[in-house]
Amino acid sequence: MTDERTTPETDGQVFDAVKGNWVDTLAPAWTRPYLRLSRADRPVGTWLLLIPTWWGALLAASSAGEMTLRTVWILIASALGAFLMRGAGCTWNDITDRHIDASVARTKSRPIPSGQVSVKRALGWMGLQCLLAFFILLTFGKLAIVLGIASLLPVAIYPFAKRFTWWPQIFLGLAFNWGALLAYAAVAGEINSAPVFLYLSGIAWTLFYDTIYAHQDKDDDALIGVKSTARLFGDNTAVWLKRFLIVTVLLMAAAVIEALSGRSLLATVIAIGAPWGMGWHLVWQMTRLDINDPDTCLRLFRSNRNAGLIAALFFAASVFV
Incomplete structure (x- = not known):
């Protein structure tokens, strides 16, 4: 469904979508507005929601020391x-923010x-997606449901x-990392x-990456009165990101130690590689961060998938030793 504001030149493409993405190039034209509404043209958010569920499922599998068919299904x-x-x-989010989005350069498209x-x-469209997701959830067990x-x-x-x-990044973290609890419960x-x-x-990690993301919109947010950690921290952002990085690593290490207390030393060491490797990636992001360059902020935000x-x-590798 389109109107006169969707031009042939843009064909309704969203400003911050990945260029040449499958929605804009391969999806049938009538599906594109709905897929864009779901951010299918900007897949990093799906990864950031999915990854904590994989952490939870794989940590539970590592704790048990086996990869069962049920765990594979959960993944x-x-x-x-x-x-x-x-x-x-x-x-x-887009329904509730439609008036705000219309006032922000990056989101008005x-x-x-x-x-x-x-x-x-x-x-x-939202109801249909929730219904399909609920049918999948029914296979996860009572506690996970x-x-x-x-x-x-x-x-x-x-x-x-x-x-x-x-x-607001705390509330995003509460929502986006819930899968760590859900998938662990589904497996264990x-x-x-x-x-x-x-x-x-995961919540501390979300505070890290979404603060970087929010720096893209800080000028528009200030004009319309929208709050964020990017605006709150301002020039002290790097100091806060270091704190979130440290908390992310320490809490993940604590999760590994708790989960693998009955496993071999080798399995524990391999699993400890998870916070170690991830922590170094976050350090790498900080060495390249320029909070006043929206393109850099978006690129670093997307790198959090990796x-x-x-x-x-690392969690997966620890299951098999």
Whole structure:
């Protein structure tokens, strides 16, 4: 669905989408506004939602010392669920933020403020994505189902957080890392201190990468009164990022030690490589950060997919020793 504000030159493409992405080049034209609403043309967010679920599932598998078919299914299903729930969450975010998005240069090309999708149709699209994700969740076990339903609360609150707190990134972290608890519970059948440490580590990581992301919009945010850690920290951003980096690494290490207390020393050492390797990637990001260069901020934000996957690979390797 388009209107006169969607020009042939742009064909409704979103400003900060990955150039030449599959949505803009391969998807049928009628699906593009909805896929853009779900950020399918900007896949890094799906990765950042998915990766903590892989951490949780793989840490639980490493704790047990085996990779079962159920764990493999949880890993696959988490990928499907992350795509759907990230899409639903972004749709909800764009519905609630449609007036703000229309005032920000980077976001005014999104499907709702640009007129490609109506609010009514966006609500229907959000409901469909949630329904499909729920069917997947039903295969995860009772505790995971309860946790999955509970995750809707931080998802619902997050879009409004920037209106009442300077720390909306905390609410994003609460929502985006919930999968660490859910997937651990799906594999292990329980929740203990290990996934809680992992969850808190993920929240600190979110504060790190989303503060970098928020520096893209700080000037527009200041004009319209939207709060963020980027605006709060300002020129002291690097100091705060170092703190978030340290907390991320320490809490992930604590999760490994708790989860692998009954495993071999070799398995523990390999799993400790997760916070070590990821931590060095975050250090690398900081050496290249320029908070006044939006292109650099976006590039570094996207690189957090690799940072998170480094940890996942170490967790995976520790399962088999």
